[in-house]
Amino acid sequence: MIIGLTGSIASGKSTVANLLKDRGYPIVDADEIARLVVEPGSPVLHEIETVFGAEVICDDGSLNRAAMGRLVFGDDKKREQLNAIIHPAIRKELILQKESHLAAGAKTVILDIPLLFENKLHDYVEKILVVSVTPEVQKERLMSRNQLSESEADSRIASQLPMDIKEQGADAVIDNNGDLAETERQLDDVLQKWLV
Numbered sequence: 499m500i501i502g503l504t505g506s507i508a509s510g511k512s513t514v515a516n517l518l519k520d521r522g523y524p525i526v527d528a529d530e531i532a533r534l535v536v537e538p539g540s541p542v543l544h545e546i547e548t549v550f551g552a553e554v555i556c557d558d559g560s561l562n563r564a565a566m567g568r569l570v571f572g573d574d575k576k577r578e579q580l581n582a583i584i585h586p587a588i589r590k591e592l593i594l595q596k597e598s599h600l601a602a603g604a605k606t607v608i609l610d611i612p613l614l615f616e617n618k619l620h621d622y623v624e625k626i627l628v629v630s631v632t633p634e635v636q637k638e639r640l641m642s643r644n645q646l647s648e649s650e651a652d653s654r655i656a657s658q659l660p661m662d663i664k665e666q667g668a669d670a671v672i673d674n675n676g677d678l679a680e681t682e683r684q685l686d687d688v689l690q691k692w693l694v
């Protein structure tokens with residue numbers, strides 16, 4: 499079974515992905531792939547530099563993620579431009595990694611895709627697991643993890659679909675407002691229900 503793990507920014511996808519990893523499930527991580535496809539020398543990074551200029555490139559030739567984030571979160575047009583450059587490469591690598599896990603004999607593969615709903619990737623997966631938190635908890639965890647101001651956190655949150663829309667499209671929802679043990683218990687209930 500291919501399970502899509504999604505949610506909103508800082509809702510706890512990586513936290514749940516780590517729990518799944520501990521239980522032996524292979525994880526394909528779209529955020530990790532987004533880093534892989536912009537390595538120095540890659541055609542994707544070259545196109546990003548052509549479109550956004552040298553100010554988004556560090557002295558060592560890598561993508562300046564902080565500068566890129568400041569440009570695209572809060573500017574829909576610029577974010578769409580970046581998405582148009584980077585998302586095709588992410589999708590290609592996502593499928594390659596999934597196929598490689600299946601070829602190696604995995605019966606279940608987890609695709610951790612933050613923008614599963616925004617990019618309408620429903621067909622990539624058989625079940626959708628959404629990790630959810632309230633807007634208050636989300637903002638607090640995002641500000642503290644990324645050292646962001648409230649307005650920076652607000653613009654990152656606003657660049658994604660609202661949490662309730664994602665919950666409506668889910669096959670199961672994990673409420674991650676509580677402690678890790680509560681999240682773990684809900685995850686195990688879902689895995690048992692889906693028999694994976």
Ligand SMILES: CC(C)(COP(=O)(O)OP(=O)(O)OC[C@H]1O[C@@H](n2cnc3c(N)ncnc32)[C@H](O)[C@@H]1O)[C@@H](O)C(=O)NCCC(=O)NCCS
Nearest residue numbers: 506507528529532563566567570577581584612613657658
């Ligand atoms: C803009 C970038 C350079 C900022 O890097 P930074 O290290 O600060 O953030 P990171 O990559 O760890 O992303 C953190 C979270 O931000 C959210 N996010 C990232 N990109 C986007 C986007 N284009 N639109 C909406 N939300 C996004 C996701 O929830 C993601 O989990 C980076 O996020 C990026 O390259 N984004 C485009 C690729 C993408 O869409 N990634 C999301 C997974 S498909």
Ligand SMILES: Nc1ncnc2c1ncn2[C@@H]1O[C@H](COP(=O)(O)OP(=O)(O)OP(=O)(O)O)[C@@H](O)[C@H]1O
Nearest residue numbers: 506507508509510511512513639643674676677678
């Ligand atoms: N149940 C929890 N209790 C307390 N803190 C938590 C809990 N779950 C996650 N966190 C913390 O909240 C922050 C966001 O969690 P995590 O990184 O897993 O979210 P994410 O959905 O993967 O984020 P992103 O969309 O940015 O990739 C992290 O600092 C994490 O340690």
